[in-house]
Amino acid sequence: MKAFYAEEQKSHDPKAFLSSGAPQPNPEKPERVERLLAGARSAGLTIERPKNHGLGPIAAVHTPEYLDFLEHIFARWQRIEGASAEVIPNIHPIARNGSYPASAVGQAGYHMADTACPISAETWNSALWSAWSAVEAAEAVMAGAPSAYALCRPPGHHAFADVAGGFCFINNSAVAAQVLRKNASRVAILDVDLHHGNGTQGIFYARPDVLTVSLHADPVRFYPFFWGHADERGEGAGLGYNLNLPLARKSGDAAFLEALATAFWRIHAFAPEALVVALGLDAFEGDPFGGLSVTTPGFSRIGEAIAGLGLPTVIVQEGGYLCDALGDNLTAFLTGFGGKQR
Numbered sequence: 410m411k412a413f414y415a416e417e418q419k420s421h422d423p424k425a426f427l428s429s430g431a432p433q434p435n436p437e438k439p440e441r442v443e444r445l446l447a448g449a450r451s452a453g454l455t456i457e458r459p460k461n462h463g464l465g466p467i468a469a470v471h472t473p474e475y476l477d478f479l480e481h482i483f484a485r486w487q488r489i490e491g492a493s494a495e496v497i498p499n500i501h502p503i504a505r506n507g508s509y510p511a512s513a514v515g516q517a518g519y520h521m522a523d524t525a526c527p528i529s530a531e532t533w534n535s536a537l538w539s540a541w542s543a544v545e546a547a548e549a550v551m552a553g554a555p556s557a558y559a560l561c562r563p564p565g566h567h568a569f570a571d572v573a574g575g576f577c578f579i580n581n582s583a584v585a586a587q588v589l590r591k592n593a594s595r596v597a598i599l600d601v602d603l604h605h606g607n608g609t610q611g612i613f614y615a616r617p618d619v620l621t622v623s624l625h626a627d628p629v630r631f632y633p634f635f636w637g638h639a640d641e642r643g644e645g646a647g648l649g650y651n652l653n654l655p656l657a658r659k660s661g662d663a664a665f666l667e668a669l670a671t672a673f674w675r676i677h678a679f680a681p682e683a684l685v686v687a688l689g690l691d692a693f694e695g696d697p698f699g700g701l702s703v704t705t706p707g708f709s710r711i712g713e714a715i716a717g718l719g720l721p722t723v724i725v726q727e728g729g730y731l732c733d734a735l736g737d738n739l740t741a742f743l744t745g746f747g748g749k750q751r
């Protein structure tokens with residue numbers, strides 16, 4: 410299996426992060442890349458650099474207004490006297506159907522869901538290359554590869570069509586799914602990150618051609634709180650094409666695999682022609698976010714189970730934070746999935 414990654418993805422280095430209101434170091438560190446690269450190599454994958462795919466595949470799932478914001482907000486922020494070093498919002502609209510503000514501060518609140526996605530000088534470029542890794546992986550699968558891995562960092566699944574959030578700016582999994590739609594009439598996205606893939610859900614919520622399925626810690630007491638509940642099933646033509654499978658915290662491998670079986674039942678019924686796996690590794694028992702107590706052998710079983718679907722598959726890296734087993738967990742998933750054989 411080929412893996413895609415560009416060095417520019419490492420230059421984004423967010424500093425600010427608020428945890429229960431308290432300033433903490435941002436956990437989405439560039440060092441994650443080293444661990445994940447090592448994990449991919451251990452599974453026998455070869456790492457290739459993606460091409461520059463331009464804005465086209467990104468603009469297919471994000472609004473022009475939002476992309477313009479991401480590209481220019483850092484420079485605009487520097488012109489505000491006394492502003493923070495990174496772009497961090499401090500006011501948000503309660504509803505998003507009102508006026509669009511002209512000010513940088515107002516737009517930051519409009520386009521950023523929380524304080525976990527600070528924007529610095531390198532963010533836009535890193536996010537672009539992260540998305541292009543996803544595009545390249547999707548194109549490899551469209552060209553006949555049974556699967557491909559995109560080492561996407563910064564991650565993407567909390568990014569909506571026009572909102573950043575939770576360390577995410579461009580929704581790489583959504584970009585990959587939309588690229589796959591050129592050849593596949595139906596694409597499923599299976600999100601196994603600890604956190605609900607709220608941005609991905611939002612992007613495809615009213616569409617019947619992309620099924621979104623997410624397994625995650627129950628948001629009733631966990632980020633992202635306002636999305637990820639079992640009664641969110643899609644809307645309009647997309648009603649029934651979103652499935653949320655919230656799990657109790659610390660529920661372990663068996664509960665995760667059981668929920669995965671439910672996900673597969675829905676995916677089978679949808680009969681997709683291609684699959685995107687939004688691969689978070691933060692469900693791990695030793696992850697700093699506490700997780701769902703999934704073990705390293707558990708990731709191998711999850712990979713094996715997903716491979717059993719037999720679908721052309723793009724694996725897109727989402728979360729998974731610094732801990733001793735981060736690379737091993739990726740190796741376990743990829744090896745279980747089929748590693749270099751696929």
Ligand SMILES: [Zn+2]
Binds near residue numbers: 727
């Ligand atoms: Zn996560």
